Amino acid sequence: MKKLTLLLITLLIISCKEDKPITTVSKPVPVIPKDVYEFGFNLNNFKVINDTIKSGENFSEILDRNHIDYPKVLEIVNKIRDSFNVRKIKSGIPYTILAKKDSTEKAEIFIYKHSKVRYTVVNFKDSVITAYKGKKPVTAELKTASGVITSNLSEAIESQGFSPYLTYKMADDIYAWTIDFSRLQKGDRFKLIYEQLYINDTVPVGIGEVKSALFEHGGKEFYAFKYVADTILKVPDYFDEKGTNLRRQFLKMPVKFSRISSRYNLRRRIAFYGNKIRPHLGTDFAAPIGTPIMATANGTVIESRRKGGNGNYVKIRHNGTYSTQYLHMSKRAVKVGQVVKQGDVIGYIGMTGNTSGPHVCYRFWKNGVQVDPLHQKLPAAEPMKEAIKPAYFKYIESLKNDLDAISYPKITEEINIPA
Numbered sequence: 327m328k329k330l331t332l333l334l335i336t337l338l339i340i341s342c343k344e345d346k347p348i349t350t351v352s353k354p355v356p357v358i359p360k361d362v363y364e365f366g367f368n369l370n371n372f373k374v375i376n377d378t379i380k381s382g383e384n385f386s387e388i389l390d391r392n393h394i395d396y397p398k399v400l401e402i403v404n405k406i407r408d409s410f411n412v413r414k415i416k417s418g419i420p421y422t423i424l425a426k427k428d429s430t431e432k433a434e435i436f437i438y439k440h441s442k443v444r445y446t447v448v449n450f451k452d453s454v455i456t457a458y459k460g461k462k463p464v465t466a467e468l469k470t471a472s473g474v475i476t477s478n479l480s481e482a483i484e485s486q487g488f489s490p491y492l493t494y495k496m497a498d499d500i501y502a503w504t505i506d507f508s509r510l511q512k513g514d515r516f517k518l519i520y521e522q523l524y525i526n527d528t529v530p531v532g533i534g535e536v537k538s539a540l541f542e543h544g545g546k547e548f549y550a551f552k553y554v555a556d557t558i559l560k561v562p563d564y565f566d567e568k569g570t571n572l573r574r575q576f577l578k579m580p581v582k583f584s585r586i587s588s589r590y591n592l593r594r595r596i597a598f599y600g601n602k603i604r605p606h607l608g609t610d611f612a613a614p615i616g617t618p619i620m621a622t623a624n625g626t627v628i629e630s631r632r633k634g635g636n637g638n639y640v641k642i643r644h645n646g647t648y649s650t651q652y653l654h655m656s657k658r659a660v661k662v663g664q665v666v667k668q669g670d671v672i673g674y675i676g677m678t679g680n681t682s683g684p685h686v687c688y689r690f691w692k693n694g695v696q697v698d699p700l701h702q703k704l705p706a707a708e709p710m711k712e713a714i715k716p717a718y719f720k721y722i723e724s725l726k727n728d729l730d731a732i733s734y735p736k737i738t739e740e741i742n743i744p745a
């Protein structure tokens with residue numbers, strides 16, 4: 327064994343091409359600790375105490391336990407008052423004390439760790455007492471995720487060990503206005519490119535940005551790319567491959583080139599009915615027969631049929647809050663369960679049901695009640711300026727390629743083998 331060690335050392339020395347003579351190793355070389363820097367200090371110069379603030383414990387008790395007398399504690403507290411209020415330390419928060427390495431083990435530095443990343447240093451090592459905030463360097467590594475829906479989104483994400491934050495990110499942020507997550511279909515699938523954050527390049531501390539995503543829902547592709555198109559506030563938003571903001575508003579009207587022939591009116595009186603109040607719960611858009619009618623927002627078709635006064639109509643559910651309905655069509659172009667995107671043609675202007683002329687009666691449902699869409703405060707979506715689009719398309723080119731290159735996990739179907 328010893329021979330082997332010597333041989334190895336010889337080899338190492340030879341390989342290092344050093345001219346030093348080979349010396350016999352007789353006693354173990356003392357281990358020189360590698361410098362470990364954290365919070366801006368070389369930890370090797372201190373006795374490091376890691377602990378957590380206990381319930382009811384205060385700053386003075388902690389320092390007292392670490393050999394700082396009361397007058398000194400008082401001096402520290404007063405000096406740092408403006409930058410760190412020691413009365414606000416909370417139980418359960420981890421801290422580190424850097425103490426003298428000698429037999430006194432006297433504390434010199436107190437580090438309060440607000441989070442895995444943020445901390446406050448109270449330095450009373452020398453006569454000048456200081457307190458300042460610090461941040462551990464966070465590095466980001468791009469990661470990919472993909473999944474296929476078999477039951478729901480969180481299951482598809484968490485069963486693969488991905489962070490639940492990605493579920494939140496997709497359902498409540500990126501696609502909140504684009505996809506109705508309560509209507510996901512089996513086989514819908516998604517891909518993501520996101521940042522995994524680390525401190526010290528190794529300790530994961532959460533997810534940074536989701537750079538891009540693709541959700542295939544009901545056979546339609548919904549791309550999302552994070553981009554700062556807003557040159558004033560510099561707030562990033564998600565846009566699709568055409569540069570359309572995913573936080574989209576409803577289209578103002580379901581028909582291009584039309585006019586409102588009758589507004590939503592709860593006190594409408596109609597001569598035909600003897601001037602009795604017949605509330606009009608829709609907004610009528612008049613257009614020639616056969617004019618295409620568009621879905622005003624993304625959603626799922628929940629009704630498509632002919633019924634009484636409504637005639638041929640289609641109803642689309644957009645999310646948990648909003649649905650829209652389109653009446654009197656000459657022809658319907660969508661089926662129940664079909665996913666539609668904003669602007670998709672869902673039918674054509676007609677005169678079916680109770681109507682005196684060709685128009686679409688557009689009904690806007692909010693939480694199950696018909697409201698006037700012209701008086702709704704709908705989420706604002708800032709459209710991308712034309713001038714910005716060329717730079718945007720250039721930016722997403724490689725992102726889209728990377729996204730398209732991600733493969734989907736294989737879903738193993740449960741097969742019942744007859745006994």
Ligand SMILES: [Zn+2]
Nearest residue numbers: 608609610687
């Ligand atoms: Zn109407």
